[in-house]
Amino acid sequence: MTISTHHWIASDGVDLVWHETGEGRPVVLVHGLFSDAQMNWIKFGHAGQLAAAGFRVIMPDLRAHGASGKPHDPARYPAGILGRDLVELVAKLGLDDYDLGGFSLGSRTSVHGVAQGLIPRRLILAGMGLEGLLGWEKRHEFFLEAFDKFESASRGDRHWFAVQFMKSQKVDRVATRLLLESNSTVTEAMLEQIVMPTLVLCGDDDRDNGSATALAEKLPNATYAEVPGTHTTSVTKKALGAAMVAFLTEG
Template structure:
C-alpha cells in the first residue's frame, strides 16, 4: 500500500499489483474500499492471473485514505480528478479504467476527460446514468443513505440500510460517509458524448441500481453489456463478472 497527495492536498491510499499486461485501475463503490470491492471478491486475483498490472484507489473518505468530515471536500468532479491525479503519480498512459457503483460514475467522468483511458468498464449502474444523471435516485436518495448512517440505521429504507451493513462491516467512518453522500448529492452526467473508447457495462440480474444496463451500453460507443446473477452487493463475486472483465480488458 502507498499514499500520495492528490490535487487539493488530501492524502489518498492506493495499492499496486505488478504485471506485464495493460494497467487496470479500479475505483470502488460508496462505503466500500479496495479490499471490500475488489480483493475479497476475487477481482484483483483474476486480473493478476491474466497478467495485468492492477492499481486500486481508496476514494477520499473511504478505506485508508484521508476522511474529512466537511461535505465541501467531496464532489464527483473532485473524485474524478483524484483518479487522474493517480495516473499522474504513477505515470500511466494506457489504462483500462474500471469502476463499480459510485466508482462507475467516477470512471465515466474520467473516461470522458482523459485520453489515457483506452478501455472503460463500469458495473453496478445502468439506466440511472441516462435518466438521473448518475446513480439511480429512483432506488435510493442520498438523504436516505445519510439517514442509514445515523444511530443504528434502523429508520432508513431497506435500500439504504444495505449501505449501513457494509459500513459496519468495513468499519467505515460514518461521519465521513455522511459528508461523502452530501457532497455527491447532484447529477454529474449530462451527456456521454465525450466517451469514445470501447466500453463494457456489467450488471447483476437482481441489482436495482443497475436497471436496464443494456440502455447504458447502447449509449456508449462500442459498448456491450454482460448481466450476471446477483444483486448490488454480490454481483461482483460472481465468476461471470470476473470472466467478462478479464476478457474485455484483454
C-alpha cells in the same frame, strides 16, 4: 498474491492510497460506495484473476473510504472531486496506455474521470445502469436517508441493507455524507465522451442503478454482459473478474 499499498497526496493536501498487484498492462479499478479496494477487488479474487492474465492492477481507495483520508471539511468535497483524484493518480503514475474499470460509484467516478480528460484504451462500467448516471439524484437521496436512519432502520426497511453494509465497513459517516452531499452530476455531454470500447457489466438481478442494457445502448461503442447476482452479490462472483479479463484481453 502480493498486494502493495502506496500513499500519495492529492492537490488539495488529502492523503490518499492505492493498492497494487501484478505486472504488465496497467488497469485501474475503482470500487463502489462505502466499500474499498479490498472489499470490491481483492477479497473475491478479481484482482488476482487480472494479475494472472498479465495485468498490473491499480486499485485506489477513494477519498472518505478505506485507508484514504477522510477529511471532515466540506471544502474537501467539491463537485467532481473523485474524478479529479482519479485523474491526478493516473498522472502521478505516468500512465498513458491503460484500461479503467469501476463498480457502482466507481463507474460514476470513471465517467467523471473521462469527462475530465482520461482516455483509457478500454473502459468497464460495472454495477451501473443509465438511471444511475443520469438520474443519480434518487440514489443520492436514498443514501442520505440511510444516514438519517443509521440507528433506527429495522429489518424490512428499504434502507436496512445499506445501513448494515455501512456498519460492517465501519464507514466514517461524516466524511462519506459530505462526499454524497457534493452530488456530482453526470450529464449527457459526459456520456458522449465515452467513445472507447466499453463493457457494461451487471448482475442479472441488479436493478439498483437502473437499466444496464439501456446504458450499453446509449453509448456509441459499448457491449453488455451479465453475471449472476444482485447489486450486492454480483461483485462477490468469480464470473465478474472472468468477464473483465475476457473483455480486456479480447482481440
